Amino acid sequence: xxxxxxxxxxxxxxxxxxxxxxxxxAAVGTGFRPRKAEAKPAQITFLRESSYVKEFDDHFKNxxxxxxxxxxxxxxxxxxxxxxGSAVPRLVSIVESKAPVDSGWVQQEWLYREGLLDVSDIxxxxxxxxxxxxxxxxxxxxxxxxxxxVPFGNIGQCMAYRRDWFEGAGIKKFPDTWEEFxxxxxxLKKAGHPYGMSMGHGYADNNSxxxxxxxxxxxxxxxxxxxTVTLDSAETAKAVDYVRTxxxxxxxxxxxxxxxxxxxxxxxxxxxxxxxxxxSIMISAKRDLPDMGKVIDHGLNPKGAKGRFHSLVPVxxxxxxxxxxxxxxxxxxxxxxxxxxxxxWYRSAQMYHAPYLRAYDKDAxxxxxxxxxxxxxxxxxxxxxxxxxxxxxxxxxxxxxxxVIDMFAKACTGAATKTVIAEAVAGLKAIYG
Amino acid sequence: MNRAxxxxxxxxxxxxxxxxxxxxxxxxxxxxxxxxMLTPPLLFLxxxxxxxxxxxFYLTFVSRPVALxxxxxxxGNFEKLWNDPIFWQxxxxxxxxxxxxxxLKLAGGLGxxxxxxxxxxxxxxxxxxxxxxxxxxxVLSTVAxxxxxxxxMGLFNRGLMYFGLVTPAHAPSWLGNPTLAMxxxxxxxxxxxxxxxxxxxxxxxxxxxxxxxxxxxxxxxxTWNRFRYVTLPLLMPVIFIVTTFSxxxxxxxxxxxxxxxxxxxxxxxxxxxxxxxxxxVTTGQLGLGSAAALxxxxxxxxxxxxxxxxxRRA
Numbered sequence: 001x002x003x004x005x006x007x008x009x010x011x012x013x014x015x016x017x018x019x020x021x022x023x024x025x026a027a028v029g030t031g032f033r034p035r036k037a038e039a040k041p042a043q044i045t046f047l048r049e050s051s052y053v054k055e056f057d058d059h060f061k062n063x064x065x066x067x068x069x070x071x072x073x074x075x076x077x078x079x080x081x082x083x084x085g086s087a088v089p090r091l092v093s094i095v096e097s098k099a100p101v102d103s104g105w106v107q108q109e110w111l112y113r114e115g116l117l118d119v120s121d122i123x124x125x126x127x128x129x130x131x132x133x134x135x136x137x138x139x140x141x142x143x144x145x146x147x148x149x150v151p152f153g154n155i156g157q158c159m160a161y162r163r164d165w166f167e168g169a170g171i172k173k174f175p176d177t178w179e180e181f182x183x184x185x186x187x188l189k190k191a192g193h194p195y196g197m198s199m200g201h202g203y204a205d206n207n208s209x210x211x212x213x214x215x216x217x218x219x220x221x222x223x224x225x226x227x228t229v230t231l232d233s234a235e236t237a238k239a240v241d242y243v244r245t246x247x248x249x250x251x252x253x254x255x256x257x258x259x260x261x262x263x264x265x266x267x268x269x270x271x272x273x274x275x276x277x278x279x280s281i282m283i284s285a286k287r288d289l290p291d292m293g294k295v296i297d298h299g300l301n302p303k304g305a306k307g308r309f310h311s312l313v314p315v316x317x318x319x320x321x322x323x324x325x326x327x328x329x330x331x332x333x334x335x336x337x338x339x340x341x342x343x344x345w346y347r348s349a350q351m352y353h354a355p356y357l358r359a360y361d362k363d364a365x366x367x368x369x370x371x372x373x374x375x376x377x378x379x380x381x382x383x384x385x386x387x388x389x390x391x392x393x394x395x396x397x398x399x400x401x402x403x404v405i406d407m408f409a410k411a412c413t414g415a416a417t418k419t420v421i422a423e424a425v426a427g428l429k430a431i432y433g
Numbered sequence: 434m435n436r437a438x439x440x441x442x443x444x445x446x447x448x449x450x451x452x453x454x455x456x457x458x459x460x461x462x463x464x465x466x467x468x469x470m471l472t473p474p475l476l477f478l479x480x481x482x483x484x485x486x487x488x489x490f491y492l493t494f495v496s497r498p499v500a501l502x503x504x505x506x507x508x509g510n511f512e513k514l515w516n517d518p519i520f521w522q523x524x525x526x527x528x529x530x531x532x533x534x535x536x537l538k539l540a541g542g543l544g545x546x547x548x549x550x551x552x553x554x555x556x557x558x559x560x561x562x563x564x565x566x567x568x569x570x571x572v573l574s575t576v577a578x579x580x581x582x583x584x585x586m587g588l589f590n591r592g593l594m595y596f597g598l599v600t601p602a603h604a605p606s607w608l609g610n611p612t613l614a615m616x617x618x619x620x621x622x623x624x625x626x627x628x629x630x631x632x633x634x635x636x637x638x639x640x641x642x643x644x645x646x647x648x649x650x651x652x653x654x655x656t657w658n659r660f661r662y663v664t665l666p667l668l669m670p671v672i673f674i675v676t677t678f679s680x681x682x683x684x685x686x687x688x689x690x691x692x693x694x695x696x697x698x699x700x701x702x703x704x705x706x707x708x709x710x711x712x713x714v715t716t717g718q719l720g721l722g723s724a725a726a727l728x729x730x731x732x733x734x735x736x737x738x739x740x741x742x743x744x745r746r747a
Contacts, residue, residue, distance in 0.1 A: 089714045095500050111717035115500035200608075201695030253606035254584040257614055257698035262579075271585040393498065393717060400715040401519065402697070409699040413611050423518070430517060 041325045043075040044332050047094070047104030049087040050080045051349060052280045059348035064341055068332065076332070079104075084261070085203065098322040102329040106149050106318035109140070110396045116148045117319040117326055119333065123147035126337040131358030134379050140391045141316050149316035150337055153346060153353025154382065156375035157208030157313055159302075160267065160281045161274035164295040165193045174299030178213060178242060181302045185250025188273045194252040196272030199243075199409045202260035206405045207385050208311045209276035209301060214239045214404070215383065216304030221404055222389040222432060229428045231404070232421055240408060240417045247412040256412050268292070276301070278313070279352055279372060298374040300381075310382040315353050354379055394431050403427040492723035499717035510724035520725060522700050523708040527729065530619055530704060531683045537623040538679055539672070542630020547660075549631065550638045560632075567628040575692040578621050582607035582693075611701035614694055618702050622689055626682070630675055637671030638664070673744045677737060684733055705729050 051057050057080060065076045079101060081087045087107050094101045095115035106116060123141065127133045137151040161174060169188050175181040185195045198205040214221070219235035222228065247256065252272055255263070263275040268284060270292070275281075279298075286293035301310050317336070323329050335341060339359070346355050347365045354376050355363075366376055386395030398404065407424035411417060459465060493510055495503035514520045549560055566574065581588045590604040599605065607617045641664060649659045687706035690696060696703035696711070705725065713722025 092499050092714055092717065108715070111498075112500040199698065201697035252584065254609035257606070257609040257694055259695050259697075265583070266585070269583075269586050397716040397718075400711055402700075406697075406699040409697065413699060426518065430513075 041074060041328045043077050044103065044329055045077040045079055045101045046332070047079040047081060047090070047101050049105055049107065050083045051352070052083065052278070053283060053349035053352045056345070056349035056352065059345055063348075064336070064345065067341075068335065071335075072331075074328065074332070094320060095322075098320075101320060102323040102325075103317060103319045103333055105152075105315055108396055108400075109149050109316060109318060110392050113143050113148045115321050117321050117323070117330070118146045118148065119150050119319055119330065120147040122330060122334045122337060123150045125334065126150060126342075126357065129359075130339055130342075131361070134356045134358070136312060136383055136387075137314055137316070137356045139384055139387075140312075140314055149318040150333060151356040152315045152317055152337075152342075153351075153355050154375075154379060155204070155278050155313040155315060155352065156354050156378050156382075157204060157276055157278055157311060158374045158378050159209075159274055159299040160277045161297060161299060162193065162292075162295055163297040165191070165273045169193075174297070175302050178216065178302045178304050182242070182246050182250060185246060185274070189250050193273035194271075195246075195250050195274045196252045196255045196258070196263050196266045197246070197275060198255055198258040198260070198263050199247075199405060199412060200255075200257040200259050200262070201402050201405070202258065202262075204278070204313050205258070205260050205263055205276055206402075207399065208313070210243070210405060210408050211311050211385055211387075212301045212309035212383075213243065213304065215309040215387070216301075216306050217242070218304070218306040220388055221398065222386075222395070222428065224388040226389045226392065226394070227432060229425055229432055231407075231428060232425045236421055237417050240411045240420060243408045244411045244417075256409050279350070279375060282371065283350075283352075297371050300374050300378055308381050310378040312382045312384050314356075314384070351376065397431050398428060401427065401431075403431075489723045489727060492720045493727055495720045497718075497720040499719065503720065506720070510721045511728065513721060514725055514728060519700055519703065519708060520728075523696075523703040523705050523725075524729060526615070526701070526703055527684060527705045529615065530622070530686070530702075531680060533619045534622040534626065534683050535676060535679050537619065538626045538630045539676060541623065541627045542634055542675070543672075545627060545631035546634035546638055549635050560635075563631060564628045566625045571625065571688040572692055574625065575621065575689050578617075579608075579693060582617055584609070608694055609698060611698055614698060614702050618690055618693055621693065622683060622686060625689070626679060630679065633675045634668060634671055637668045641667050669744065673740070677740065680736065681733070684729070 048057075048060075057078075061078055065078060068074065068076050081090050087105070088111070091104070091107060092111065093099065094104075095112040106112075109116065123133075124147070133151055137154075141147050141149045141151050159174065165188060166172075166174070166184065169184070169191050171184045171187070175184045188194065197209060199210065200206060211221075214236065217235045217239040219233050219239055220230050223230045252266065254266070255272075255275075258266075263272070263277055264281055264284065266272045267275055267277070267281050268289060282293065282296045282298070285296055301308060317333060319326065319329050319333060336345075342355075342357075343360070343363075346353060346360060347363070350369060351360075351363070351365050351372060356379075361376070366373060384391050385399050386392070389395050402409075403424050407420045410420045410423070460469070492503075494505060494507060496506045496509070497503040545563065549556070549563070553559075580586070584590055584604050584606050585601070587607070589607060590599065593599045594601060594604065605613055608614050645663050645667075646659060649663050654662065685706050686704060687710065690702050690704050690707050691710070694702045696707045705728075709722050709726035711722075712718050712725050716722075
């Protein structure tokens with residue numbers, strides 16, 4: 001929480017003026033010019049979920065925090081929440097109890113947009129300075145004409161696979177269509193290397209292939225109007241049948257119940273040949289299992305009749321409405337998103353968070369490990385999990401109750417296609433009315 | 434002493450003058466001291482149990498999305514849950530989970546206590562080791578169970594493969610198959626709760642006078658009859674208490690399922706607690722989530738009252 005510790009005779013009003021001048025300078029300018037604030041809060045608390053890439057948090061703590069303190073005299077407090085589901089409860093409790101946290105990675109922001117400040121000026125400015133935003137993320141960050149969060153990067157999800165096993169089975173190129181993916185999976189499973197496609201109650205690795213698959217078959221869960229349930233279609237039935245066959249013919253049995261860490265574990269213990277995941281598998285392998293690290297590769301999600309899709313796992317930063325000094329915290333977020341800061345922060349994690357800012361499309365960092373490039377390419381075809389419906393509370397409820405995921409999981413564990421679709425539609429109608 | 438002299442003495446006063454107030458004496462009064470002792474725990478209970486419970490009870494009658502004000506909906510939340518198939522699945526799962534795990538813990542705990550009651554070498558150490566599942570933090574032990582139940586690398590399947598009971602291609606999927614996933618969470622809950630039953634019943638066993646056993650033996654009772662007609666009736670109060678506690682703990686178990694399966698696959702292991710958490714926290718409906726959490730309390734209360742009256746009659 002920004003706590004006031006005004007020094008000398010400078011008033012809070014002066015500080016706001018200084019901030020505004022700084023902001024204007026940055027907006028006009030050829031780069032961000034930090035100012036020495038004379039009146040300032042003692043500290044600003046910034047909260048984030050612990051990053052899978054340690055260097056990312058280290059860079060913030062060892063480079064950005066001291067730099068901000070040196071430039072402004074304001075101490076940053078970096079609160080790290082453990083990864084794996086504890087961030088959302090913490091964020092909900094911060095909003096509800098007005099806990100002393102000023103800003104942070106606002107996961108599932110649709111739950112508490114009312115508790116966030118308008119940060120349109122910061123988002124517009126960062127976009128203008130750095131090549132503009134990828135459009136899809138705007139559907140999350142912009143709400144009722146205002147930016148309620150500033151997009152940061154995408155924790156991309158695509159296919160991680162064992163190139164050596166694929167090549168050993170005569171598959172020289174990663175399958176381009178879902179049908180080819182199934183054929184390859186059949187061959188690999190017979191060779192003792194099944195796929196492991198997560199379908200349990202996780203938060204990313206299940207949605208990231210099942211929703212794109214559904215979309216690529218031409219189905220949508222809810223229409224763009226955010227009211228009409230459109231899941232009950234022939235395309236959905238085809239997608240369900242496909243997943244059932246893929247599960248039986250190509251996958252390890254266990255994957256129907258997997259949470260997000262399970263596929264990493266199965267991949268790194270050589271139990272599976274392919275899964276849908278973030279960069280984390282390769283990062284772990286390169287660090288701990290160098291031989292395996294050499295034979296892992298990544299491929300885009302296969303395409304269906306209606307094209308190729310991916311799902312976004314967005315990282316966005318917001319400011320809590322209850323912060324005691326909104327202008328000071330806005331100044332910090334603007335500073336953080338300025339090229340001097342944000343560029344190196346992205347690079348510190350080898351682009352684990354693929355920037356939503358177009359200026360980084362051709363960043364040299366992407367060439368350091370060409371096998372990470374699919375995580376950049378997928379931004380062109382990635383949609384929010386609510387797509388095409390608005391990313392609101394109801395869409396969040398569909399995702400967090402695993403209604404679509406369970407439709408597929410039930411089909412894989414023996415239920416009829418019609419039944420699972422009917423159950424999912426009933427669940428959707430209970431939410432959308 | 435002379436009567437005349439006695440007559441001139443001032444008569445003793447009928448009412449004593451009030452003694453000066455002494456704080457220490459006031460403190461030692463039973464009515465004061467007992468309240469002084471009771472106040473801290475009472476305040477603690479009101480702050481950390483009473484207030485959240487009352488607030489939760491209030492929330493069940495309102496629609497209260499995160500970051501938005503509450504609107505009164507009466508029994509609307511309960512009506513919504515009544516029409517929610519996942520709620521009913523979670524309720525049914527909770528009943529199955531609680532009944533199965535409690536029976537297993539009771540049977541296993543009784544067995545454990547009877548064995549621990551015998552004299553053998555390293556008894557103290559064995560008792561201490563048997564308590565481990567209860568001592569280790571649940572999240573930690575559940576992560577270990579994730580590894581144990583892993584289909585390819587896990588201890589379970591490796592063991593089955595070693596003895597030739599399954600082939601690697603047909604190894605059971607402990608957390609992927611909906612039925613086996615429920616069996617797995619019941620087994621892990623039983624493993625964790627067994628020491629609680631074992632140690633408590635053992636404490637009960639140690640209070641049974643040896644004379645009763647000796648008398649029964651002289652009367653010709655065998656091992657089974659001694660257990661059936663002497664040990665078991667005398668253990669009933671302890672068994673009742675420990676079962677009651679276990680039912681409550683098991684009914685509201687959260688950590689184990691949250692870590693092991695997240696309620697999956699396809700809601701096969703979703704319990705009331707995990708579902709209430711999903712509604713409250715990850716979908717941000719605090720009112721509906723509170724209703725889900727409290728909906729089963731009357732049912733649980735009824736079960737406990739019935740158990741209580743049965744034991745009293747018995």
